Every structure is written in C-alpha cells, then in structure tokens.
Amino acid sequence: MVEVGMLRHLRNYATAGIISAVVGLVSFPILTRNLSVADYGVVGLVTSSLTLCIAIGKLGVQHSVIRFFSQIKNGNIGFTVGQMNSTVSMVFFALAAMATALWLFSGFVILPNVLQNDNIASLFSLAAIIVFIRLLGSGVMNFLRAQQRSGVVAIAQSVSRFLNLSLILVLLLLGDLDPWSVISCLLIAELVGVIYTAYHYLPDFEFRMSDVSMKLAKALLMYGLPLMMLESLGLVLRLSDRYLIESIMGVSALGQYSASYNLTAYIDIIILATLIQAVKPAYMQLWESDGRVATQKFLTSGFHLYMVVGIPFIAMFSLTSPHLLSFLAGDKYSPGTVIIPYVAISFWLEGTMHFLAAGLYIFKNTKVLMGWSLVATVINLSLNVLLIPRFGITGAAIVTIISYVIFMAGVGSQAFKHVDFAIKLRIPLQILAASGAVFLVLNPMTFGSDVADFLIKGVLGSSILLALLWFVDAGFRQWLSLNLNKWLRRA
Template identity: 25%
Template sequence: MLGKLRTLASDALIYGLTTILVRFMTFLLTPLYSNYLSKTEIGVFTDLFSILGFITIVYCVGLDTSFFRFFVRDNVNRTKEAFSYSFWGIFVVSGFFTLMVFVFADSVALYFPEINSRFGSSVIRIAAFIPFCDVLTFIPYAVLRMNRRAKVFAGLKIMTVAVNVIATYLLIAVFKMGIMGIVVAGIISSGVAFLAFIPIIMQWLTPLRGGKSLLREMLVFGLPTVPSALSLMILQVADRPIMKAIGGPEMLGMYSVNYRLALPMLLLVAVFEFAWRPFYLSNHEERDSKILFSRILTYFTLCCALVFLIISFGMEYVVRMPFVGGRFINPAFWSGMGIIPIVMGGYFFNGIFTNLAAGFHITKRTKFLPIATVIAAASNVLLNIILIPKYGIYGGAWATFGAYFLSMIVLYYYSRNIYPVPYEWKRIFLIIIVTLGIFWGVNALPDMIWTKILAIIVLVAFFRFTGFFNEEEIAAIKRLVGRKPK
C-alpha cells in the first residue's frame, strides 16, 4: 500500500511540475507578443486560438474521456481495441471537419477581416490543421498516463512547448511574420508532437475487427461529457470572442496581455489542484479528515492573499524589466494592468471550487460538478455581454470573476448536504478583509516600493501577533522555519 502511495505521489509531482513549467514557458511568449505585435494582431490571434480550443473538444466527441474508462491494464488486447476505436474515431471526425474548413476557408476567413485583408485564407487553412494534429495525440498521451509513464509524458509535453516557444520567437521576432508566424509555429509544434508519438501509436493500434459494440459503448459513455467540457471551455475563454465582437480586436489584445499577467495565482491554484486530489483521496477516511480539509482551505486562502499582494504591488516593476524587443511588457499595454487583481480574484474562487470538489469525488456524486460549471459558463456569457459594452476590459475581468464566484457558491450549496465540512469561514473572511484593506490602503498612498514591501510585512505580522494562529500552528511554523537544511 505504501509503495503505491509513493508511486502516486511521485507521478502527481511530475505531472504538477510539468504543468507549471509548461505554463511558465507559454507565459514567456506574452512579452514577445507585446513587443512584436500590435494590440489588434494579439486580439485577432487570441480570438482565433480560443475558437480552436472549442473545436478541439468537438473533434474528440468524448472518446478521449471514455478511453480512460475502457482501459484494462490486465487485458492488452481489449485496451488496444479501445485505443484503436478512440484514435480512428477522433481521426475520422477531426479529419472530416478539417477538410471542410480547408475547403471553405475563404468563407471562414470573412470572420477574421484583419487576417483576410493581409493573408487571405492561407492562415485559416494552416490553422485548421493545429487542432487536427493536437487531438491525434490525446489518446497516446492517455496511454502514457494509464501506464504510469509520467517522465515520458512530461518530456513530450515540455518538448512540444519548447518547440513552439522557439519557433514563435524566430518567426515573429526574427522573420517578422506576425500572426502568420504564430500560426505556423503552432502547426510546427503540433506536428512535431504527433510525429514523436508515431512509435507509440503504432504499438497500440490494432486492426478493427467489426467490434462496433465497443465503439458504441465508448460513445455512449463519452458523448455526455462533451457539454460539460464545452461549458468549462466557455467559462475559461468565452470572454475573448465576445470582447472582440463588442469592442474589437484592439480591446481584446489589451485584455489578453494583461490577463496573462495574473499567471502566478493561476500557478498557485494549479499546484494546489495537483497536490490536493491525491491527498484527499488518501486521507478522507481518517477520523479528523474534515477538520484537516477545513484547515487546508484556510491556509490556501492565506497563500493566495500573499500572492495577491505580491503580484498586485510588484507587477508594475516586472513589466518595466528589459526583455527581447524592449521591456518585459510593451508600455502600450500598461494602462490595462488594473484587471490583474480582478483576474487573480477569479482564480482564487476557482481554487476554492477545487477544494469543495473533494467531497463530490469522495462520495462519488460527481454529477453535481457539471451543474455548477454549466451555470457558471452561462453566467459568464451573460455578464460579458452586459458588462463589456460599458466597462471594456474591466467588464470582461469582472464577468470572469463573477462566473468563478458563482461556480463556487453553487458547489458549496450542494456540498453542505453531500459532504459537509466545518470550514473556518471567520478566519477566511478575516484574511480576505485584511488583504483587501491593505491593497486599497496602499493604492491610496503615493506610489513607493518601500510602502508596498512594508504592506506585505504588515499582512504577515498582523496574522502572527493578533491571535489568528493557534498555539499548535505557531509551533508548527517555528519548527518549519527553524528546520536546519540537511
């Protein structure tokens, strides 16, 4: 048992670190975009790639999800059949729609007049193959995960993103290809990933022997997951096409660059999510597990408060740092930095959602999770339509903030009956109130770096000397701080 837990922890660590590294590498493209592309160009490709995200979900028709369900570790032949039906099913669906986009690219390009006027339909034809190549790697990636080949999985993920970053730099910074360069870099990295997977694909593919019942079972299981996946995608990126339609690509470009600067909070939530799931699945049967889970949410909130203040106060100095092509972020985008704290607030509520979701997985009543996601996605669309015309990029940020907040509220409503946990709401609200008080107070003072550093120290000191931590927690902190390195 202990050995299996170690394996789980090791794999979770590798997947978690890989996700963090991949997102950070992708984040490094943001300063390149801001220094070598106009706001309009950034807005256009942001809109294009958000649409490609939706297309990817449709292409999979749920077969990527159902493969996990039909993977049988002790029956290689059965698993190969599931792999083959999943792979060829995705290949046929994605191939058909890719061909349709390629044939009707001239009509599709009319939705992107900025691209059409400069490149015609060539960008659309190239971009059509990006989701096609991407989805063909989903089942091979799933095989690696199910066979616990975490290091190979991580290596291929990192290689793909590294190829994309290098290709993007060369094509937009050296060869000045603009949007075309980003799309070409995308197809290069997706193509390289697919080629790297060919040996694994050939290893697991098996001739289809007319077992259509298996395909039918996989579709019956997988297709119902598509609406939930689409809802999650709507929650994450619906603001992009709506903002472009209402405010134009230039507004979306400003929004996109500054939205990405909230990455540190996103990474904190991602780290928590990867560590959290194996933790609660391994500890939920302990006698005091609910008290432990409650305390973890309090500590998570405190960590988010520190990150919130550090990024809110420090990002204006980061964007001024030298970088390839000029500053880390082009000064033309600095006026939109006010959305960063709002976006971080949304990520914080998403982290609470992740914490609350534990009870639904423990009790195996996950049907309530899509309900919260669908409600949040619908509210995100509605709020964007209402707020963007009046408040611009701030309307988009507040819409996302509100949608994540609503998803948390809906999940908490159901969790009270399904898996009640005595959360320390008084301590959590105290953290939030003190953090916001410091944030607003510092912003009302003259802009000095020492004031901001002092404010962060004040936050830590406040919770240390006002009785916020109990004696057990203070002793644990002292042991942690006083621990000598080995």
C-alpha cells in the first residue's frame, strides 16, 4: 500500500480535482446551452491553445524545480535555496514575457489565415494576459509542490475554479454569454489563484540579484527542455486533431468533438493532475532520502493501486458519461459521445507514464522522453490526416490511443534500464476482463431517460466492480477496512 503521507497528498490533490470536476460539470451545461455550437468550439480552441502555449512557455522548468529542490533539500547538489528562489524567479519572468509575445504573434498573424472564425485575434489578445499570469505563477506553484504543501495548492486550484464559475453565473444573470466574456472570467480567476499561492509562499521566498546563478539556470533548462518538448508534443497529441477537424469538418463538428473531449478531460483533472502533483515529488524525495529499494517498493504499490482502481473507473466513466453529456448539454452534442471510450482509455494510458517513466525522471535522462514523444506525435499527425477525412471524429480518437500505446512501450522499456519495479498483472487483468464484460452488457441497455440510464447503469456497474475488487485485491480490502474503521470511530 502507498504510505500514509503519500495518501494524504493524493487525497488533497484528488479532492481539488473532484471539486474542479464538479464545478466543471456545473459550468458545462451553462456554456453548451448558452453558447452556440460554433462559439463553444471557439472557446474550446482558445483554452486548448492556452494550455499548449503555456506548456511550451515553461520550457519544462516546472519539472526542474521539483527535481532540483529535492536535491538541494538533502544537500546532494551544490546550490542553495536562496539561489534556487532567485534564479527560478528570473527564469519564469523571462519565459512569461517571451511566451506572451509568441501568443500574440500567433493570434494576430498565423491563426486568422488558417481558421474560419473572424474574432480569433481579439480573443487571443485578451487571453495573452492569462498566458503571462499563469507562467509567472508557475514558479510559485511548483515550489509549493516541491515542498509537498499539497493543501495550499489544492485550495488555490479549487478557489480559482469556483471563482470562474461564479463570474460566469453573474454574467449570465446580467445578460448573454459570448466567447469574450467567458475568457474574461477565466482571466480574473487565474489572477486570484496566483495571488493566493504567492501569499502562502511569501514567507519562504527570498530574492537577491547576486543569488541569480547562470549555472543553475542552465542546469534547470537542460533538465527541463526535453520535458517541455514532451509536454508540448503530448498536447499536440491531444489538440492537433481539433485544428484538423475544424478545417476539414467545420466548427459544428469541432463543437461536438470538444464537448465530449472536454467532459472526458475531467479524468485528467481528477486522476492525472493528482498523479503529476503528488506522485512525482514523492518518489523524487524518496530516491534522494531512502534510495533505490524504497523507491521501487513505492512504485510497485502505487502502480498496482493505479491499475486496479483506474481500470474500473475508466469502464464506468465510458458507460455513464454519454448519458451525462446528453442530459447536461442537450441532444445537439450527442453525436460526439462516440469518442468518449477511446479518449478515456487514452487518458488512462497517459497516466501509466508517471510510474513507468520514473527512472528517466530520477536519472535526468529526459531526452529519451522527448524522442519517443516526437515519434508518437509524428505518427499521430500522419494518421489524423489519413483517418479524419474517412472516419471523422472517431478516427481522431482512435489515433490518440495508438499514439499513446507506442509512447508507453518505448518510454517504459528505456526507463526500466534505470529503475525497474515489479508489475503484478494477474489481478489487474481479472479486473480488466470484468470491467469489459460489465461495459458490454450494460452499454446497450436503456431505462427510459438519460438520467435513469446514468444512475442505474452507474449503480449496477459500480456495485459489481467494487464487489469484485473487494474479493480479489487484499490491498484494496485493507485500505477500505482502515478507512471504514476511522469513519466509524469518528461517528
């Protein structure tokens, strides 16, 4: 089982993810029902582009902060915390300025010539402020993550989400929504979130120009650049199909695709964001303080938990979320639900990499990650060009799975040369077979309405899979019994 401290961080980040997902589910029907399909597609395009630009703009330094902080804390590298603070601050300020300039250039020069929407330049000018704010705050956020102050990070993320929803509701009460007002709400929410994290890190912050180290800056960039390429190429895997769908099939198809993809992306918010924020700092710190054997045990137990819980979760999400989407957004988005199982599986595959690639992160061999990501991205782009005209949005979703399987196989084989760990497949395979059977049996059934289908299929499927998990996995029984006893004592 994963250690108690690790479970606390997972709980904090997962709670923030669940809160964000709930807020997103509330805002989802508000946006889909009060924006046209075309406007919703444009908003999705802008927010997806924000994600890509910010990922590129960070140059991977956010990962460097976590890795180098662990070494500095344990005295395993020749830099001080003061040098780390000062150097990271200067680096992120420079990155924020450069990324904002790149964003504005794309919005005013490149995209108006390739997209059908006429208002893309004005939306990009407003979103440029978000680029600068989020990049500048990234340094602070990742210092808090490196310190494993998961509670502060989780609260900041939750507050930002709640504020964004509140502002959208206020605007809706005052008048109609449009893409400009939706992006404005996001801007204000991001600013408040950054201010909150900066306030909590301020007691630990120190800045001196004399402490700015070019040697440390170079080391941060050398470690981070391949990871920036990895993250950026990963986003290309996720986002490039949207540009192709818009240009080949039009904005309505993009809106349908975006709605289903955005709903499925709550897996990213709840699971993958939790793993990224909690697992990586934990095994970095464990490696520096306790060594190889303790790290291998941690990765074995953590990956097993991810598989036995994640597989039935993906099955139940794929089974129930199409009904949820139809209920929240309306029938006009129903054609896009065909992609949900494929996209959900691709998110699960992406999550495995936070365990399988641990050896590459620990030994700073990040070029391997970049290389395999490039291979997967080239395959993704090539197959999308071939399959989207023939199979539409379903083809794009299937291509994403193929790309992640290739990436997972290549990276995992290389990472295990540095740090391998035991992978126990018997129980996960049993759960996979049962999850597939539950999906195939319940998916064709209908109980009269989307709400009834969502609730009945969800309760039936979850009950069966939880019962199976209880019988076949001793670790799950131990974890459930421990938490049940704690709850009974409190009651």
